[in-house]
Amino acid sequence: MKIKKADLEKVAALREQYPDMDLPEIAFVGRSNVGKSSMINAMLNRKSLAKTSSTPGKTRTINFYRVNDDLRLVDLPGYGYAKVSKKEKGSWSSIINTYLNHRENLIEVILLVDARHEPTDQDKQMFEAIRQIGYSGIVIATKADKISKSKYNKSANIIAKKLGMEVKENIIFFSSTNKEYVDELWDIFEDMIEFHREEE
Known part of the structure; x- marks a missing residue:
């Protein structure tokens, strides 16, 4: 996909703050500091549209990025950072669950x-x-430039076993540093959007 325009459209913590449901959305979720913001910047060919932080757990909102007026990429709050209170963890969990269960x-x-x-x-x-809600179970393995390609298969086996994945091919290795697999990911996303439109 050629990125003609990309903007941070909304920053939301509450359901009433979400943008209109006028575009298909693809959401990303993962542990704090796993590299969601860096991946979004790489996908959109922007250096700092999605704000990255050296402090894990800093993102406590849902960030909606509008792309080419065709779709949104959605960055959900990171989870799993130990140095936050149970109350904060509960808040993040509520933010994620509300979005996942109410976004048609x-x-x-x-x-x-x-x-x-x-x-x-x-x-x-x-x-x-994610699987119980009915999504396909695609996993992006970030920071792939930190391991050699010869270790991809071993890493994929470990990930698939831990997550209980039936299809190891659903694991996509990605590097925000060298932008490897950006085009392949866009091909996958465009197929998703096309399928969604045919289903409407």
Whole structure:
């Protein structure tokens, strides 16, 4: 996809703050510091549209990025950061669950995990929730430039086993640093959008 225009359209914590449901949305969820913002910047060919932070757990809102007036990429709050209170963790969980369960124009939810490490129990819970809602269970393994390509298969096996994935091919390795697989991801997203439009 050629990116002609990309903007941060809305920053929301409450359902009434969401933008209109006029465009299909693809949402990304994952642990704090897994690289969601960096991935969105790489996908949109922008350096700092999505704000990255060296402080995990800083994003406590849902960020809606409008792309070419055709779709939205949605950055959900990161989870799993230990140095926050139970109240804050509960708040983030509520923000994520409200969005996932009430957004009729949401066509896919994609889990991001770190390619270098085994997914956590929270990642597994999130993956199971995504599958139960009815989404396909695509996983993006970020920071892939930090491991050699010869280790991709081993990493994929570890991720698939931990998450209980039936289709290992649903794991996509991605690097925001060298932007590897940006085009492939856009091909996948465009197929999702096309399928969604045919279903309407």
